[in-house]
Amino acid sequence: GEDVEQSLFLSVREGDSSVINCTYTDSSSTYxxxxxxxxxxxxxxxxxIFSNMDMKQDQRLTVLLNKKDKHLSLRIADTQTGDSAIYxxxxxxxSGNTGKLIFGQGTTLQVKP
Amino acid sequence: xxxxxxxxxxxxTVTGKKxxxxxxxxxxxxxxxxxxxxxxLGLRQIxxxxxxxxxxxxxxxxxxxxxxxxKRNFPxxxxxxxxxxxxxxxxxxxxxxxxxNVLTFGAxxxxxVL
Numbered sequence: 565g566e567d568v569e570q571s572l573f574l575s576v577r578e579g580d581s582s583v584i585n586c587t588y589t590d591s592s593s594t595y596x597x598x599x600x601x602x603x604x605x606x607x608x609x610x611x612x613i614f615s616n617m618d619m620k621q622d623q624r625l626t627v628l629l630n631k632k633d634k635h636l637s638l639r640i641a642d643t644q645t646g647d648s649a650i651y652x653x654x655x656x657x658x659s660g661n662t663g664k665l666i667f668g669q670g671t672t673l674q675v676k677p
Numbered sequence: 678x679x680x681x682x683x684x685x686x687x688x689x690t691v692t693g694k695k696x697x698x699x700x701x702x703x704x705x706x707x708x709x710x711x712x713x714x715x716x717x718l719g720l721r722q723i724x725x726x727x728x729x730x731x732x733x734x735x736x737x738x739x740x741x742x743x744x745x746x747x748k749r750n751f752p753x754x755x756x757x758x759x760x761x762x763x764x765x766x767x768x769x770x771x772x773x774x775x776x777x778n779v780l781t782f783g784a785x786x787x788x789x790v791l
Contacts, residue, residue: 607720607768656777664722665722668719669718
């Protein structure tokens with residue numbers, strides 16, 4: 565069945581780069597997403613990548629996709645204390661937008677000053 | 678402001694006392710969904726709806742009901758809550774069509790069942 569796996573915790577120093585990793589099992593995934601959840605809030609979309617792309621960059625964020633290994637990563641450059649949050653990887657299944665997303669467990673990013 | 682609004686944000690109740698968590702969106706989205714978030718398990722889908730009067734089970738539907746009588750509203754009903762339904766609940770919506778599924782989430786409803 566469909567499954568998305570993430571490590572649960574990452575701690576970095578302010579100013580360092582953070583790399584959050586995710587693996588997924590469904591090779592028919594069309595889009596893969598990164599959502600951010602700040603304390604006491606809902607999830608907000610950070611970025612997404614279409615499955616035929618290898619990389620997407622958006623300011624401090626870089627998404628890398630390795631379709632062969634079914635591995636997705638999110639790199640945050642110059643990590644700030646405001647980046648402390650839970651980061652969820654998700655995949656959408658099938659063609660077109662049918663609505664269904666499968667989420668990972670979430671990675672808690674702790675940024676130390 | 679485009680948003681998904683959930684109420685209540687916090688609720689403590691007792692086993693067996695029926696409750697409803699409301700969800701409303703003002704973006705004219707066709708798709709709406711309920712998730713529960715539990716530590717170490719991420720988000721799991723409870724029910725979803727692809728349009729008015731069209732609802733379907735997600736991955737963990739037991740103990741829940743939903744309805745979609747109007748496009749903007751998608752309430753989550755717990756007919757007889759039990760302690761294992763203590764969780765953080767999120768409603769989300771998105772437009773249908775081709776392309777990425779960009780969900781807009783509500784702020785969450787923290788439910789405790791004693």
